[in-house]
Amino acid sequence: MILKSPAVSQVLLVRPGATEFDDQGRIKGCMDMPLSETGRQQVELLADQVSHIPCRTVYTAPCESARETAEILATHLTDPDRVDRGRPAKVKVIDCLRNLDHGLWHGKLIDELKRNHPKLYRRGQETPWDICPPGGESISDAQIRVEKALRKLLKKSHDDLVAIVIPDPMAWIVQAMLAGESLSNLWQAETDSGKWDVIDPVW
Template identity: 60%
Template sequence: MLLKASARSPVLLIRPGSTDFDEQGRIKGSLDMPMSENGHQQVELICDEISDFRPSILYSAPCESAIQTAETLASRSGSKIKIIDAFRNVDHGLWHGKLLDELRRNHPKLYKRGQETPEEICPPGGESLFDAKLRIEKAVNKVIKKSGSQLVAFVIPDPLAQIVHHLLSGQQWSKLWDAETDRADWQLIEPVSE
């Protein structure tokens, strides 16, 4: 399902700098963690890369690493920051803190399904990725509709950022585990409409 926004706003999708869990290859999901020192350096580098973009507002996930990333970007660009609760990352329930390698070794079929059909995944005690997709689709649509044709900038951690990319671009969504850890990067997406 693609976004239904009538406006065709270009979207700058920014992933936050890494946390200690990202660097250790652990599932972070909706855990609220600050950026590591490496994460701060990553964000400084992308500040230079996206300096030509001047969004008036950075729409940020409510987690600490996304807010820290947005604050650094805003200090350079003069953008305002708006925190969107619906941009909270996927709740991975009992998987929070587990090493990705541990999940791959101990649950190979589940790991493979996450690579091939991630929407089918629902961690024990967590949120299904299909439900996360429905939640974020509504929030992203609202922001894009409100923006008209102006550049929209989102600061959202993975794997939720991968879901947003899928919704905006219409590209196939796969390889959940490859998108589980953040490492400050960005993409400019021209949304497709239905």
């Protein structure tokens, strides 16, 4: 059993709103794409849902959809030290939070992979840990990349809530790491839809 340190901050983990590739069920990976109209509506809704949460800084992945989401979110979150002035939270881009590099899979329909590569698709459902797209990045390598950045953010947070905007499937990896859960079904975690969770890290 892994015990959580009493000094570890909670994490507000936000998936960006959808892009056109998400709307179409395509793999976008680390491609830089703006929010779609659906995505902007999702972000406005989630921003209202979390507006009661005090937050100094929103950390975000560098892709456009994540940055757009973080900027909208920051206008609804208030710095607890300056609440009397209605000061919005700051936004800081963290390169290590960039999404999983899907290599030659970028732009492919998830259903296309399911039809043309059924064995690979099943591996993604059952044992996604060692999957590595041609010319891309394995999930295990992505975890190593993001873990150092997460530990640094949590350490410097001084017990405050840490707000992070990360696209799927990297958000799926991060949530499993923070919650001490095992990974399953990569394909279900492949598209963004403007969701959020508050996590108590087990670290």
